[in-house]
Amino acid sequence: METRLLGRTGRSVAVVGLGCWQLGADWGSVTEEAALSVLEAAVDSGVTFLDTADVYGDGRSEKLIGTFLRSRGPDHGITVATKMGRRADPHTAEAYTLSWFRAWTDRSRENLGVDTLDLVQLHCPPTEVFRRESTYDALDVLVDEGRIASYGVSVETVDEALEAIVRPHVATVQIILNVFRRKPLEQVLPLAAKEGVGIIARVPLASGLLSGKYDEDTQFAADDHRSYNRGGDAFDVGETFAGVPFEVGVAAAREVASLTPSGWTTAQLALRWIIDQPGVSVVIPGARSAAQAVGNAAAASLSPVDEETLGGLRGIYDGRIRQHVHARW
Numbered sequence: 001m002e003t004r005l006l007g008r009t010g011r012s013v014a015v016v017g018l019g020c021w022q023l024g025a026d027w028g029s030v031t032e033e034a035a036l037s038v039l040e041a042a043v044d045s046g047v048t049f050l051d052t053a054d055v056y057g058d059g060r061s062e063k064l065i066g067t068f069l070r071s072r073g074p075d076h077g078i079t080v081a082t083k084m085g086r087r088a089d090p091h092t093a094e095a096y097t098l099s100w101f102r103a104w105t106d107r108s109r110e111n112l113g114v115d116t117l118d119l120v121q122l123h124c125p126p127t128e129v130f131r132r133e134s135t136y137d138a139l140d141v142l143v144d145e146g147r148i149a150s151y152g153v154s155v156e157t158v159d160e161a162l163e164a165i166v167r168p169h170v171a172t173v174q175i176i177l178n179v180f181r182r183k184p185l186e187q188v189l190p191l192a193a194k195e196g197v198g199i200i201a202r203v204p205l206a207s208g209l210l211s212g213k214y215d216e217d218t219q220f221a222a223d224d225h226r227s228y229n230r231g232g233d234a235f236d237v238g239e240t241f242a243g244v245p246f247e248v249g250v251a252a253a254r255e256v257a258s259l260t261p262s263g264w265t266t267a268q269l270a271l272r273w274i275i276d277q278p279g280v281s282v283v284i285p286g287a288r289s290a291a292q293a294v295g296n297a298a299a300a301s302l303s304p305v306d307e308e309t310l311g312g313l314r315g316i317y318d319g320r321i322r323q324h325v326h327a328r329w
Helices: 032-044 060-072 098-112 127-131 133-144 158-165 188-195 246-258 266-275 290-301 307-325
Strands: 003-005 012-014 049-051 079-084 119-123 151-154 170-176 198-202
Touching (some): 060 079, 133 151, 151 158, 158 188, 188 198, 266 307
Parallel strands (some): 079 119, 151 170
Antiparallel strands (some): 003 012
């Protein structure tokens, strides 16, 4: 699989990674056996980047990844990015301090079974956190202490990304980017490329909408965020279906599916579109099964999306999606 430099981490990673939120069972129940099979299938397909967080299943995702890494031996060649901050209760800017950073990263180090975390990202903190010099000073201390090798941020908005990119030691920015969330193309990706900051593209399939498999009657389990967070009741609504109203997204995804080239899946088209965007380091689709993980990884071997299809995707965004998302994030 094609590899790209992951910003200021100095590491190269395969362009398709694996998002591991679902391993924490926040998308409905998942057994340990199923989780480990997804990790195995992804890595065997060329994936070398795993993205998780300390709150995914209250640490379950991290622990499962740790178990998997031990099974592959010390020379596994896998980069693991985790996140911290959402364990704070209440989740306020005041919680983002060096003492809490130490506590959170120590817990993640134990969960993953490593001395030094490869990459730690602030997990969509309040906007104020991005503006504080003390935030980055504290993160620098973690690097100096050997708790973490590099740090980055996970953001909700373009403005937060632009704030972080210009900080000298921010290695990566994780942001929602997909054919339904195009705003980062305007400023974030060009500035990141200029500054040498890696871009981790999350929610690439708009919580599964861009698989083309849902219709207006699709139901999700009560413990799946696609049920309980449709109105943003648990966290930012942009994380669920990329902030697109479900019925609108289903109709738009149906049009995306109609543009899918022969031999591709609609999910692969959506992933290939992201891979083709200048400045993207890695895209991190989730997977609930080994087959999904293999199919996602295969998007990296497809040819770039042709101009006619690109125009069709742009028209779907402008006609159906832009009014719902572009000004919000």
